[in-house]
Amino acid sequence: MSFKNSTAERSTVTRDTIKMEKETGNIYESIVILSKRSNQISVELKEELNQKLQEFASSTDNLEEIFENREQIEISKFYEKLPKPVAIAMQELTDEKIYTRKPEETN
Numbered sequence: 001m002s003f004k005n006s007t008a009e010r011s012t013v014t015r016d017t018i019k020m021e022k023e024t025g026n027i028y029e030s031i032v033i034l035s036k037r038s039n040q041i042s043v044e045l046k047e048e049l050n051q052k053l054q055e056f057a058s059s060t061d062n063l064e065e066i067f068e069n070r071e072q073i074e075i076s077k078f079y080e081k082l083p084k085p086v087a088i089a090m091q092e093l094t095d096e097k098i099y100t101r102k103p104e105e106t107n
Contacts, residue, residue, distance in 0.1 A: 008083035008091035023093060023100065033100055034089045041085035049079050
């Protein structure tokens with residue numbers, strides 16, 4: 001999934017809680033869904049960033065040989081500017097892009 005093209009806000013925004021519970025009918029269930037989805041997004045972003053930064057990893061651990069890699073810094077800055085995983089998850093919830101299901105309740 002491409003999070004780079006996300007239309008989520010990059011700063012704090014006040015949200016209407018009634019819109020958040022539209023999908024589930026319960027604000028607490030919506031928060032749990034947002035939490036789980038934001039964790040998924042966070043893991044995916046971290047794996048993607050680590051793969052890109054792995055290209056710049058040096059095989060030697062000598063402190064004298066450490067130098068600034070401009071491309072590595074630019075990649076890190078780009079990922080810092082992306083919206084936070086929670087904002088992306090909220091945007092997906094309001095756009096109804098999150099599929100949710102409940103396990104069958106057995107009595």
